[in-house]
Amino acid sequence: MASLIAQSPILIIAIPLAAAFLIPLIGMVSQKARNALVVVSLVFVAFLVFALARDISINGIHIYTLGATSPDLTIPTGFMVPVRIILEVDGMSVFFSIIWSIVSLAAAIYSLSHIASETGQTRFYTLLMLMVMGGFGLMYTGDLFNLFVFLEIASISGAALIAYRTKFADTQEGGFKYIVVSAIASLMVLFAIGLLYAQYNSLNIAYLAQVIQYTTLDKIALALFLIAFAMKTGMVPLHLWFPDAYSVAPASITGMLVITSHACMYAAFRICFTLYGGVINAPVVGWIIIAFGLLTMFVGVTMAVYQKDVMRFMSYHAISQLGYMWIGVGVGLAVLGNPQLLATFGRDAMSGGIFHILNHAMYKPLLFFTGGALFHYTGTRDLTKMGGLAHKMKWTTILYMIGTLSISGIPPLNGFSSKILIYESVYQFHPILTITGIIVSILTLASFTKAFHSAFMGAELPEYKRGKEVPRSMIIGMLILAAGIIFVTLFPSLVVDWAIHPAADALIDQSAYINAVTGAIP
Amino acid sequence: MEHIPLNFPFLAAALLVGISFYIIIFKKNLIKLIMGIAMMASGVNLFLVALGYRAGGNAPIYTDVPEGPMVLPVPQALTLTSIVINVAVLALMLTIVIRIYRHTGSLDSEKSRKLKG
């Protein structure tokens, strides 16, 4: 067991990868065996993630050096600089990977019947496992170039999966936009990595954080990193591709894409707090992030009000919700250099932003999954053509209501607990942030109520009289996420103490991350 | 090869990236867009491999190497990785464009934009 935990960072990445390589071979023999492999490997990975999380909460940061004579040997004997690729898992990484493991498991189970009528399922599951692996790699790696590689894996598989339903033209366009945006973003990341490598001759995040000097080149690299990751997360004004890509993918993939954008957000935090944490001009960068976060929040929700397509409508809400997280963490970044302010409200603001990531990662995929269920049942995404579906789709209706109440921040659901944490803390930074947040929240509730009314309420439409509730595996997939929401709702303080605060502290405490790698210097 | 003034190789890489940005922002044809991205990738790869050059260095392969310093191996490895990655991205992009062409009969990014926000 101890050695399993010692090896777990690499196993969490390598098991989905090995499964992805095996799926094409097994898929030729038996479809059931293939589906079983997908679910079993994801369950095992989720188990490993939880075991690793428990270990990290006890023993601190987990290091794994690939190819060294011992996994703990970060720096070769008799040398000062890390040479090999190092996986470094701290509270923040493990927090994101918990989310990713739950959502990917739910998405895989949901897919089992959601795409059951389509062709090319074997390749679909291969790409799904590759995307899972890319996400884990992105969260665990401690090496900049490795981060770029995993970013590419996640985005290429994502693009192919968005374009999965080839018989529609809009899926192809969505996939194309996604891959173009990803390609440009990752090339910008690569250029920035080149700029850092040119000066410090290293690619290790911890070592770079130790020696970085914030020269002009470093500032250009920081700008490139932030623009690229903002582009990938769909921050306004770089959001135009976001609804196009998210609305056309199979619903299970849309749920996973939401978490991919969170993973890119994680990468942006990693760059700002860990890589540049010691030298960054925090108030300026913090205010820039807050300003764009506000814009994102507001533009997202106002665009969402007009949407008739259920998936586009939810995509714009996803953009708007991402704004909350940027604001929460942005406030934390803005006061990073000031320990007193950080203690009074900065840490709480960051915790609020990170808590909101957890909540959003539960309810937004749930809402997308219910949207997918509506599409599965009616064959359309147009809200105006739906109506009276509550009569037939009882489970979906209940799950949609849970998601709606949660996203609008209605007490006592989990969306409320994170939003109140953000509101209280950012109010001390600047009241306007809280006021905008509340307005956006009200608009969110209004538009979701409207959508609920038009899809589920009213008389039963004649064309939807026949037909049954969606298949069982789709409901199980949604129930996993609903269970997560209910768990967080019931035990918010437990979750904050065990998951959120360690994650926020891991971001603030840059020196722990550095020492874990370079502390071994004789 | 003595000292090269004004960092010409870096400048060439930066200009390649700049030209590719021009193509990506202003050209409407999807194939041209893809060519822009391919060019950007070349620019970044050129930049990476130029980072590893050491004045007067040999290739870092010990088989029958002449005396003298060696150029840095890591940027070459990174460039190799990056080239393969870009090949993969381009293949997928071209596939999707072929699909779009099948559906809409056009390669104009303005015409094929059916989705309106």
Next chain:
Amino acid sequence: MRQVTGLIALIVLVAFLVWGVLPPTMRDFGYPPSDMDDYIIENAQEQTGNNNVVASVVFDYRGFDTLGEATILFTAVTGVLLLLRASKRRKESS
């Protein structure tokens, strides 16, 4: 409008890139800092048994990147074959 914003973004970006790679900001071409690389050049033969230092970086020191790279190729191939698969609609028409 789109043209103007595009042009401004382009000029700013190119200006920053060019400014970034010219001498005062960027180090001179051909004289890189090389702690990590010197270690690899010196020890590659002994530690990995490779004459080709690049191969030892690609497959040993940074082997995980190469696994990722092979994975990306695998992903792209799977994606291409997935997207070019015979859809049901095409079967009906042909």
Next chain:
Amino acid sequence: MLSKIVRTVANQLILFILIFGLYVIAHGQITPGGGFQGGAVIVSGVVMLLVAFSSKELKKSLRERVLSIMESTGALIFIILAFVGIGTAFFYNLLVGTPIFGHIPPIGPNPGDIWTGGVVPLMNLAVGIKVVAGLSAVVLALALFSSGEEVEE
């Protein structure tokens, strides 16, 4: 399909391309080259065949199902080679010092010994298989699709 001259020349030339590609793959640890480069060389031969013959013709000898199996196998060999070192650490090069590819070359410039490199030559081979299969599949699928053929499920 091009003229008979082109087809005959292509038929002869493919052998040389194959040999050169295999040479580049096999000597990856001592000369410039390796799995990716050698694989790309061989795929260039496949592209030549594709130009000389038609994609329909080529499909008879290169089944996509076979290519798919080859690609998965190559990738699996690679990841297994990475996994065998896990007793020490993932990607640990445990063949160095053993009789199989384990010779340690004299430090400094030397004429080169093919039995060196540990797992590197094996990984080169795995990557070579993978690249050949993968890129051929892509090229073939694109060509087949453009000429209106069905691509195998």
